[in-house]
Amino acid sequence: xxxxxxxxxxxxxxxxxxxxxxxxxxxxxxxxxxxxxxxxxxxxxxxxxxxxxxxxxxxxxxxxxxxxxxxxxxxxxxxxxxxxxxxxxxxxxxxxxxxxxxxxxxxxxxxxxxxxxxxxxxxxxxxxxxxxxxxxxxxxxxxxxxxxxxxxxxx
Amino acid sequence: xxxxxxxxxxxxxxxxxxxxxxxxxxxxxxxxxxxxxxxxxxxxxxxxxxxxxxxxxxxxxxxxxxxxxxxxxxxxxxxxxxxxxxxxxxxxxxxxxxxxxxxxxxxxxxxxxxxxxxxxxxxxxxxxxxxxxxxxxxxxxxxxxxxxxxxxxxxxxxxxxxxxxxxxxxxxxxxxxxxxxxxxxxxxxxxxxxxxxxxxxxxxxxxxxxxxxxxxxxxxxxxxxxxxxxxxxxxxxxxxxxxxxxxxxxxxxxxxxxxxxxxxxxxxxxxxxxxxxxxxxxxxxxxxxxxxxxxxxxxxxxxxxxxxxxxxxxxxx
Numbered sequence: 001x002x003x004x005x006x007x008x009x010x011x012x013x014x015x016x017x018x019x020x021x022x023x024x025x026x027x028x029x030x031x032x033x034x035x036x037x038x039x040x041x042x043x044x045x046x047x048x049x050x051x052x053x054x055x056x057x058x059x060x061x062x063x064x065x066x067x068x069x070x071x072x073x074x075x076x077x078x079x080x081x082x083x084x085x086x087x088x089x090x091x092x093x094x095x096x097x098x099x100x101x102x103x104x105x106x107x108x109x110x111x112x113x114x115x116x117x118x119x120x121x122x123x124x125x126x127x128x129x130x131x132x133x134x135x136x137x138x139x140x141x142x143x144x145x146x147x148x149x150x151x152x153x154x155x
Numbered sequence: 156x157x158x159x160x161x162x163x164x165x166x167x168x169x170x171x172x173x174x175x176x177x178x179x180x181x182x183x184x185x186x187x188x189x190x191x192x193x194x195x196x197x198x199x200x201x202x203x204x205x206x207x208x209x210x211x212x213x214x215x216x217x218x219x220x221x222x223x224x225x226x227x228x229x230x231x232x233x234x235x236x237x238x239x240x241x242x243x244x245x246x247x248x249x250x251x252x253x254x255x256x257x258x259x260x261x262x263x264x265x266x267x268x269x270x271x272x273x274x275x276x277x278x279x280x281x282x283x284x285x286x287x288x289x290x291x292x293x294x295x296x297x298x299x300x301x302x303x304x305x306x307x308x309x310x311x312x313x314x315x316x317x318x319x320x321x322x323x324x325x326x327x328x329x330x331x332x333x334x335x336x337x338x339x340x341x342x343x344x345x346x347x348x349x350x351x352x353x354x355x356x357x358x359x360x361x362x363x364x365x366x367x368x369x370x371x372x373x374x375x376x377x378x379x380x381x382x383x384x385x386x387x388x389x390x391x392x393x394x395x396x397x398x399x400x401x402x403x404x405x406x407x408x409x410x411x412x413x414x415x416x417x418x419x420x421x422x423x424x425x426x427x428x429x430x431x432x433x434x435x436x437x438x439x440x441x442x443x444x445x446x447x448x449x450x451x452x453x454x455x456x457x458x459x460x461x462x463x464x465x466x467x468x469x470x471x472x
Contacts, residue, residue, distance in 0.1 A: 058389050061404060078467030091466055099440060102348070104351060104355040143348075145396035
């Protein structure tokens, strides 16, 4: 607690940093995937994974400790997984990891799961902007401590 | 010497003599007060070294993963140790038919820190007598009720009896109270997130990264721990706030569905850091969500190693 948070003291001069973990199969429409691949705002960091099952809880912890204000995990709905069962095992583990971070004092609003179905074109944009609004209201996070120095810090 | 110890010694001598095991893991008398030490007995003549009492604080299942898999091992087990062993068998760390579990009843482990704090000076010896602990210090001696000295994990122990031992010495004990077992987690969850974070940082940031908790834990047997991994480096390896927090979070989370709440990590910690509330929270969640309890049999996979189609109802957003 003694060290100042590398996330900065306020959010007036920057937008909230969001790390987006995206399963590469979950965006069914070409337009959404193109937007995520090419037109993401600079405050959103994309980490594309082959399946949500690939997301190790350490990735999430690293993102939080690397200075992210919020984490979004985006994957396929149950029974629509490209690998049949990857998202099932991911759900159990990541959901519990989120619960556990909340138990240690992390804000529950800073981690969000979005499970996208076939018809939901444009949902990813809506979810990201609503999360960004939430994070604006919350301000910079106190929990958890960030690594020092932050690599490639950007505002 | 108690009846239980006599029984234990004759049983160990018997199984070593008839060759049904190569080695027995148990406890022997301490070289410093309050801390009996683990011992490995290969000759039936040495069986007289064995003791068992409330001061034996290690979880003996830790040694299972450090001994060769082909060895036939006899091991003295209390409730938590037998559950650790079951969890290790589920993870294929040893074959059940190569183990001989000698079950002993456990009334809870006496926390040497509490005894030392009450004594306030150097302790020469301490012994249990039924429900009373007699402590001799340099200048005086005193007696305390055993219940006041129990380690926190043992005071709220749910299953004090060994699960399916090959032989049970002594009497079975009543099962623990589930409400009491959950009490620490329940109380902690009622606090505000700022208070929870303050407590978590206050505990985690005292950590000196000695990894005694890891060495004491029977389930921490990874050949390469994530904190020792250099490329990529997952977390800071120093005692910075980020490093210690990451260690405590990930250490606990890797125990989800595997920790048996024996409290060996806390007893081993030189900084007296509270950490069982973290693993207890995970155990409590898995019990609530999946009805899973660690180490109650040798076949059920932990929830994270399995999944069910019912899950989709629970997590849909």
